[in-house]
Amino acid sequence: MDVINAEQARIAEEAGACAVMALERVPADIRREGGVARMSDPQMIKEIVDAVTIPVMAKVRIGHFVEAQILQSIGVDYIDESEVLTPADDEHHINKHNFKVPFVCGARDLGEALRRISEGAAMIRTKGEAGTGNVVEAVRHQRAVMAQIRKASVMSEEELYAYAKDLQAPFHLLKETARLKRLPVVDFAAGGIATPADAALMMQLGCDGVFVGSGIFHSGDPAKRARAIVQAVTHYNNPKLLAEVSENLGPAMVGLTIDKDLKGGHLAARGH
Numbered sequence: 001m002d003v004i005n006a007e008q009a010r011i012a013e014e015a016g017a018c019a020v021m022a023l024e025r026v027p028a029d030i031r032r033e034g035g036v037a038r039m040s041d042p043q044m045i046k047e048i049v050d051a052v053t054i055p056v057m058a059k060v061r062i063g064h065f066v067e068a069q070i071l072q073s074i075g076v077d078y079i080d081e082s083e084v085l086t087p088a089d090d091e092h093h094i095n096k097h098n099f100k101v102p103f104v105c106g107a108r109d110l111g112e113a114l115r116r117i118s119e120g121a122a123m124i125r126t127k128g129e130a131g132t133g134n135v136v137e138a139v140r141h142q143r144a145v146m147a148q149i150r151k152a153s154v155m156s157e158e159e160l161y162a163y164a165k166d167l168q169a170p171f172h173l174l175k176e177t178a179r180l181k182r183l184p185v186v187d188f189a190a191g192g193i194a195t196p197a198d199a200a201l202m203m204q205l206g207c208d209g210v211f212v213g214s215g216i217f218h219s220g221d222p223a224k225r226a227r228a229i230v231q232a233v234t235h236y237n238n239p240k241l242l243a244e245v246s247e248n249l250g251p252a253m254v255g256l257t258i259d260k261d262l263k264g265g266h267l268a269a270r271g272h
């Protein structure tokens with residue numbers, strides 16, 4: 001769960017979140033306020049680290065390996081090389097093999113996911129369209145990844161060579177993905193998840209876990225919604241429980257439709 005201070009971090013931990021993401025503004029606010037979004041103040045990240053016992057993740061700009069060096073030096077548990085911040089490099093991602101701290105990166109399809117893994121990403125998440133409260137892009141990205149994996153899983157080795165070229169992905173990673181019939185790393189949903197049902201939808205589409213940013217602390221009752229989303233991720237195949245936890249949550253965040261004039265632009269188009 002994305003949190004911007006120690007108090008929110010405690011709410012997330014009490015709700016059962018397995019990690020928090022420390023940042024100064026949740027994606028909905030970054031989108032609304034505009035300007036250049038950068039790595040958060042290390043002091044603020046340290047306050048969140050001190051407030052909770054669960055792992056703390058923090059974001060760096062795409063390609064900004066010095067922000068990553070700084071976060072690693074203060075001991076964050078994971079780094080998110082994120083399109084939600086303003087990219088620092090429009091061509092290169094960070095060489096994540098140079099770091100000890102594990103990274104998560106966003107992807108819209110299998111080629112993008114495997115390129116990030118080849119650079120050293122230890123976890124992948126859908127890009128979705130962060131800060132919109134609209135799950136449609138996360139669904140599109142997860143469905144794309146799963147459909148491409150299914151396609152690869154029935155290919156001969158000769159076909160996989162050609163498919164790797166199409167996807168602009170390393171052959172050995174594609175071959176391993178085809179054999180496993182899933183990404184060879186943990187695969188999260190992120191970007192636009194706002195309700196327990198959204199979270200369970202992404203789990204039923206094959207994700208291993210869910211990131212929620214704006215959807216919790218921009219809703220009417222953050223503590224209750226946070227607990228409900230944790231329950232929905234845990235029991236994603238149980239519609240009765242999903243109905244119970246979806247009751248009386250108060251207003252969800254106000255969502256944005258995805259159109260060509262999307263306020264703040266399409267964050268998912270950053271990095272490729």
Ligand SMILES: O=C(CO)[C@H](O)[C@H](O)COP(=O)(O)O
Pocket residue numbers: 002021026027028059080081082083084127128129130131132133190191192193211212213214215
């Ligand atoms: O990890 C992230 C992107 O780097 C965000 O936490 C995630 O995408 C949040 O999006 P939203 O605010 O729509 O839930």
